[in-house]
Amino acid sequence: MALFVLQRLAALVVTLLVASLVVFLVMEVLPGDPAAIMLGVNAREDTLAALRAEMGLDKPALERYLIWVGGLLTGDLGRSYTYGVTVWELVGERIGLSLPLALIAIVLSTALAIPLGVLAAAKRNKAADVGVMGFTQLGIAIPNFWFAMLLILLFAVYWRVLPAGGFAGWDAGFWPALQTLLLPAVALALPQAAILARVTRSSVLETLGEDYVRTARAKGLSRRAALWRHAVRNALIPVVTIMGLQFSFLLAGTIIIENVFYLPGLGRLIFQAIAQRDLIVVKDLVILLAASVVVVNFLVDLLYAVLDPRLRGARHGL
């Protein structure tokens, strides 16, 4: 087991390093003179020079890269030009919104998708199955930002039950803050739930066809017992990997949804940073988000080994 973890950890570190290298190249080296891009072409020479000095552009690329990565590790991400505040503070404020939003979305989509997927597989080609497949077909086809707009139209415009956007902030009390996150979370969760339900269904269908489920039935277990005790447990293994992959889709979704609902989260921050050409913030956020995707996939790999003893590297056969 230790070997398995170490191998995965090595892969993680390599991937992170390469990712940071690429981000640094794209964001600092390729554009030639980041300062010019940030201030626009007609900026006065002295302000340009001051910015360059502040960003340390005069040092050789490698040195800047090492400083930057050092900063990443110690949390010193440099100062945003437009906001005049360190990037770390910027992120600190906004993570309080994006993270819970993502978590609610994950919980919602998993809680909805896995039971639906299992139900559809158990009742293959019957009403329940056709219904679930129809729902998932739609769920995948509807773009989440359009779905969000429809939700706003329905809940905020007609029924005026939920706020159309904006974020009350956690200090305004738990429930009101949660309320503002409800619609966005549902909009985020729908496509993920649809994909997850389909994957769960086909995975459970596959395991239902396996010999050991027939063995369980031959042992006298009822159809339901064989499904839950044997089929579903094995079916979850591929489903977990898909959930790992879905996190990166969820990330992209968050950026869009935060803009639809005008929520001041990481997504909106990155979007505004582009508009203001604040390369420092964009660079740091991109690497942070990319790193989170890689780390989540690393955790999913570990969960994979926990679920499937064959990967646990238990003692070799007798």
Next chain:
Amino acid sequence: MTVTAPLLRVEDLTLDYTLPRRRLFEAAPRFRALNAVSLQLAKGESLAVVGESGSGKSSLARAVLALERPTAGRVELLGRDVYALALGPLRALRRHAQMVFQDPYGSLDPRRKVGWIVAEPLDALEQGVAGDERRARIAEVLESVGLKARDAEKFPHEFSGGQRQRIAIARALITHPDLIVADEPVSALDVSVQAQVLNLFMDLRERLGLSYLFISHDLAVVRHVAERVAVMCQGEIVEEGMVEEVFRRPQHPYTRKLLAAVPRIGGARRGEPAATAAP
């Protein structure tokens, strides 16, 4: 090729597989599939290799056909060291040795017509042959295994297990090889179909003077296709000799254990005292 050299000579062949590492600092465990195996096969002569799964008989088949480079030892085909040859000369040598596999449903490419499949060795090893001559060669081998020339236009899924195995044999025959390595060619077939394919192997041997390296876990089958047998256990040949000799007076304890375990019609029976032996 020197006339005197045997068709196939294998000297001290050793093959190790490296398994994924268990512990970080421990070297990767190595599994010795073949341990200093030596055997010889003259032209026209056939040798059967029997043994249980994991005895290394399939690894031997692959090593002999230059599919897996051994850790040590030599494989000589028609007097030439297979693993010392460059690609070109090795390709020329491949014409003389082809292979038949166990699973009739896995050994034919489902997306290709039978004609194309059977002609693949021809197209790869004898580039010059094309057009009518190629069609004639395909028809010839298909008929030689009891199929019809027009079957060349069909796809593998249109044939039964036994017929597919005939197609695989036709593919092995098309370059007129001297040696056919057959890895459990009849084990996946029903008894009645097995009989037909075994008879085909016997006919081909007599008609074309072929040599077989016939691999099987079923001792009863061996007798029909080869005059000599080698018994393998854990990567080593523990006994080798004429089939009658080995089956009637097995020397090695493992061979004796193997022969005793095979249920025989008319032999001892379980659950009953010495039954009235049927004729």
Next chain:
Amino acid sequence: MTLLSLQDLRVTIDTPDGPATLLDGVSFELAAGQSLGVVGESGCGKSMTALAVMGLLPAAARAQGQILFEGRDLLALDEDALCRVRGRRIAMVFQEPMTALNPVKTIGDQVAEGLRWHLGLGRGAAEARALTLLQRVGLPAPRFSPQLYPHQLSGGQRQRVVIAMALACEPALLIADEPTTALDVTSQAEILDLIAEVTAELGMALMLITHDLAVVWQNTAAMLVMYAGCVVERGATAEVFARMAHPYTRGLLAASPHGLDADLPSGHRLATIPGQVPDPHQRPPGCIFAGRCRRAADACLPRPPAERTLVPGHGVACLFPHDDEAPA
């Protein structure tokens, strides 16, 4: 009392190209503690018969006729009642040990599961019982701890675990569907020994399904020969092997390579059975084997031949059975 009695069992299955008949009137009896061999080539319906008895036919299959077990018709039972019979009174061992066990559960759990399901044993009692069962099938702790996972065992060892699972509730009937086909000949011998021991010890009836005539000869008291969904010959194993009345049975014996008996002339060709098994969608009206039988005559074509009894206990479904001694 006959433990199991099949009367005119018929199984048809709906396929994309129309209904196909898999079993066409299979009938036989099996007394308690007796061993019955069911032999035939692939597609003859031997496994389908076993699945019918277990009530595990595929969804698209429909069964008619009667399967009387301990006095009750299994075909008439509802799913819950069947669940109380499966594993409790009838157990089954399958062909493919590599996939028959759940890869993510320990062998101890899988053996104990039957006990806890049927007998309601607590976790501790079930685990203890599982330990003795594994011991009984030749997998003694500590070398084979119940905490092991299937991927850590060889084919033969996994088949022993499946047998231990089958013995858990000491059923009256053990159905073994080609239990040793996927194993090496030495493991096959050990597993067949084990099956013989446990069935004798627990007085269990055994239904051994195989394609290998020699395995039937060696391990069963009575036998059935099946071809394309019908029983073509039945009787005491010694009787059937002595006479081999049905042309298909005799053809099967002639085709089996018994090259171990060394006194074969060189170049000896195996007798083969011409043609192929008829398509289950278009079954010929008359004798199912007529198309491939050298002894077939016009009389064989209109109706399937009724079963005739040559000698008490030895029946054959053929109008012109061989009546001479079976060849060696």
Next chain:
Amino acid sequence: MIGLAVTLVLVAVALLSLVWTPYPIAVIDVPGKLQPPSAEHWLGTDQFGRDVLSRIMAGAVNSIAVSLVAVGIGAGIGVPLGALAAARRGLVEEVVMRFNDFTFAFPALLSAVMITALFGPGAVNAIVAIGIFNIPVFARLTRGAALSLWQRDFVLAARVAGRGRTRITLDHILPNIASLLIVQMTIQFALAILAEAGLSYLGLGTQPPNPSWGKMLNEAQTLMFLAPQLAVFPGLAIMITVLGLNLLGDGLRDLLDPRLRRLR
């Protein structure tokens, strides 16, 4: 095959719009703005009085073009990479897989963000961003399917016949995974359309004046209270397109590879 029908209609509309649209897509007619659906303007007009139906038709071209090229990039680079990784085990495979993990870390949106920051927004950015993210999907799929094929006997037979690795990949491996790839392409195509719509919604994709469904939705959002119907039609267009493609993918899967049908 509803999927096929929907997709064909869509492509027809897109091609038609290159040549003809009910109203010129760029003409601004401010007094005629925000009309509800009517006889002349089937789907009404937007805030600049432009005919919504024409703009949706034109938007189809953009959507399909971007997605087609993006999936082309993904498959074009991904499939050979995957086949290479399966054929040449060892170091090459490890390098390809690490490259895959790395590209997976950048969802389409993130890479779009980076590119936009550099080269400014535009359709090309969207194509490149979505394309890059598709590469690992195809590479991973191809490698997995190819690996299992390399174990098959008929590939071994080809090696015994003296065929080289590349020749075997072309003769045996690719034809046998073609059906799997086609099905995956339709699904990736649908995902690309969704991604393009997202990007253009954020303004990172196709830039005005040429219309894109995403951008139309973005503009519609500000007028949600005045003219809610504006937000409905572009979204419907996206949904129908993606639905059509997914159904087409399922249909192809049944047609080409019955074995996969069981998993539907």
